[in-house]
Amino acid sequence: MKKISILGSTGSIGVNTLDVIERNPDRFEVIALAACSNVDVIAEQARKFRPKLVSLFDTGKVGALRKKLQGLNIEVVEGQQGSIQAATLPEADMVVSGMVGCAGLVPTYSALKAGKALALANKETLVVAGKLMMEAAEVHGCPIVPVDSEHSAIFQALNGEKSDRIKRIILTASGGPFRTFTCEQLEHVTREQALKHPNWDMGAKITIDSSTMMNKGLEYIEAKWLFGLETQVDILVHAQSIIHSLIEFVDTSVMAQLGMPDMRVPISYALSYPDRIECDLPSLDLAQLGTLTFEAPDFQRFPCLQLAHDALDIAQTMPAVLNAANEIAVQAFLDELIPFKDIPEIIRMALNNHKPTAVNDIEDVLEADRWAREETRKLVTVTH
Structure with missing residues (x-):
């Protein structure tokens, strides 16, 4: 049973992570939840998953959260220090970093310094402090498993490959609504x-x-830190978001990871790594999709x-x-x-x-x- 602490539990990554955990109760247990200010949602999550600790960044709303969780034997903490407590809880085997923006930096860094395996969705931590984050992971022996669909795709394609075999990484981008x-x-x-x-x-x-497309710019920086600053990283616009990223090897062969655009897939892989677990989700039907398109970014x-x-x-x-x-x-x-x-x-x-x-x-x-x-x-x- 892997014990999971979730930073940013009320956001899209946190909600999808809890969905994966709920579908696999024999594999995962929620040990801590941390969120910014959504009292109602984190209280509902806490009642359902019964973690040991819950943290709310907004100190002004902690009283309301404590009232909602009264009698449940759940410790309620607050502020940045509370997020750090959730990230470094001794019982946690893995920390899912899903906080949005730079708010996740210190808790995520603290998790690595505490020796926690990290499922990383908060790309900003590597953008702003890539050198420090990667050094902490190496010193404390912590695996960083990316959750972003693009970086998860690269991580999967690189599995078992030596770095000197890689010619370049190709990050795909949907192009957004204004492509x-x-x-x-x-x-x-x-x-x-x-x-x-x-x-x-x-x-x-x-x-x-x-x-x-700043999202892709941030992911470009994240990829350089995750997979080596000297690695060539290119961006390719792929409107269907089916091919999540590609690797070109020195012999010019290309390996791609494909899947439906559903964050529960890379989250499942991160939580279960190095294993894989069955996901009760729709399979990819390429015949039905018919066409996949590509273009250079502008x-x-x-x-x-x-x-x-x-x-x-x-x-x-x-x-x-x-x-x-x-x-x-x-x-x-x-x-x-x-x-x-x-x-x-x-x-x-x-x-x-x-x-x-x-x-x-x-x-x-x-x-x-x-x-x-x-x-x-x-x-x-x-x-x-």
């Missing part, structure tokens, strides 16, 4: 349009990231892709600034303070205003993140 939009059309995108992803059901922030219409490449080229604190600026700009768009087209421009200005410094510890990352959020809020105000 065929012209530059002129992109100037008039609405909030409602941007929140309608053609293939995936995700939270608001990651859906907007998909529409700007860096002009989707400049966030180039911003991510440039940030990693400079490295140091630049990826942390990229991520924080993106989070603030996306929220400003969701709050209808800025138009869609201003998201990459505000990120670009924040990057241009930053003087990168070395990342030697987690405080360096947190300071860059703090600076970038403050700077980007100023830029939003000026733009608005």
Whole structure:
């Protein structure tokens, strides 16, 4: 029985992880849950799965959660320290990192330092602190099993292969809801349009990231850390989201991982790795799909892709600034303070205003993140 701690239990990754666990009660047990502020959902999850510990980041709502869980013998903790407790609980065999954005950085890093196997869905932790995360995993002997469908596909294709056999990694991208939009059309995108992803059901922030293709830019940085900074990583737009990523070997043969766009599949693989478990989900029917299409990404219409490449080229604190600026700009768009087209421009200005410094510890990352959020809020105000 593998004991699982879930960071971000009320988000899409957390909900799907709990669905997989509920379908496999003889294999997995929930030992801890952590969420940001959704009292009703995490209380319902706690009543169903009876973890040892539940954490709520929003300290102002902890009293309401304690009241809902009164008499259930579940410890309720709060704030960032509570998330860290959930991530480092001695009984936990694996931590699922599904928190959105940089909020998951410290708890995820703490999980690795505590020697926990990590099922990683929070790509931002590797984007902003890839060097520190990979070093901690190596020092403490912790496997990092990616949960993002693209990185899970690469992880599976690389299974048993030597690194010197790999020519390049090809990350696939759906292209989001605006794949065929012209530059002129992109100037008039609405909030409602941007929140309608053609293939995936995700939270608001990651859906907007998909529409700007920043999601793929962040995944590019994540892939470089997970699979080697010297590895060539290319991006290929594949609108159907059936081929989740590909590996080209030195002999030019290509291996791809295919599947229906359902996050429960990579989650199942991460939880059961190195084993596989049966999933009661629809099988892939290629005959019914008929056609799979591919096209090169357009860096002009989707400049966030180039911003991510440039940030990693400079490295140091630049990826942390990229991520924080993106989070603030996306929220400003969701709050209808800025138009869609201003998201990459505000990120670009924040990057241009930053003087990168070395990342030697987690405080360096947190300071860059703090600076970038403050700077980007100023830029939003000026733009608005």
